[in-house]
């Protein structure tokens with residue numbers, strides 16, 4: 001009977017409790033105590049620890065009477081082995097909850113640790129959609145970059161233990177219990193990281209809006225995110241001390257996260273995950289290298305959506321033919337990337353033409369490809385990689 005229900009027109013929306021604003025990070029210990037936690041694993045990385053954010057989190061836990069054990073063993077593009085060691089530490093220390101303070105890699109690794117801590121199997125067993133059986137331990141996320149939105153999303157991205165590819169784990173089980181979204185933490189980001197994570201957020205919004213699983217609620221957040229990031233990202237990169245711009249980019253990232261967590265993504269992310277697995281490049285940079293090329297591929301199948309994306313980017317496309325509208329959007333994205341300091345091509349980042357067949361194979365197997373507005377063939381994906389070369 002259940003199988004006969006037509007779900008194609010239904011849209012669900014999942015979001016964690018979150019607190020947005022300067023200083024919200026200081027609530028971590030109090031919320032941990034309110035969740036009933038007595039001994040938490042705090043997951044971070046060496047850069048975040050050096051910026052002082054880890055010590056500050058440990059202090060809030062101590063002030064709230066919550067014991068804490070810390071690990072900073074997280075690489076950019078986190079490894080399956082790091083997840084497994086984190087889960088072993090969680091078990092050995094008899095923790096009962098997790099706080100993640102860091103960027104997307106830290107939060108994704110913390111989600112992976114939570115999955116393994118509850119389900120007691122290797123992390124690669126949970127790749128794909130809704131493959132996590134038991135709920136994870138309570139998780140509080142404090143993002144220190146404005147872009148990944150792992151703090152509000154149903155996604156965790158982990159490198160496969162034996163193949164050069166990143167696994168997408170998509171499950172309601174990895175939505176944090178609480179996100180403390182504090183724009184002050186982004187003050188420690190170097191400009192290139194601000195640019196890469198900001199473009200990642202922009203791609204989240206664009207792909208969520210173009211997704212075949214989009215709906216009115218995700219559209220609203222996606223369009224608002226595109227506007228906020230377009231208006232503030234270049235300024236935030238050029239003037240790191242401009243707190244108002246950083247806050248606006250953080251809000252854009254949050255709205256993009258609410259959109260993509262529920263509408264999912266598309267070919268830019270599927271292809272970027274494949275690139276990140278092969279080359280270990282920053283995720284946002286991989287997206288940036290592909291964005292306008294995927295948009296050009298999608299345009300014929302989703303012209304109305306692409307035009308609305310262009311308008312949210314501030315472009316006047318009225319009266320323009322399809323090809324001219326596309327050319328205007330394409331050029332704008334290239335200009336924006338240049339303005340924020342992201343240059344180069346796949347080739348200049350080390351991709352060889354001979355890598356393309358393998359990259360295409362992994363991209364086609366990625367969960368994000370399913371919601372792309374145009375269903376690509378292997379040849380289509382190879383062509384887009386070649387255009388971005």
Ligand SMILES: [Fe+2]
Nearest residue numbers: 148200204283
């Ligand atoms: Fe992303």
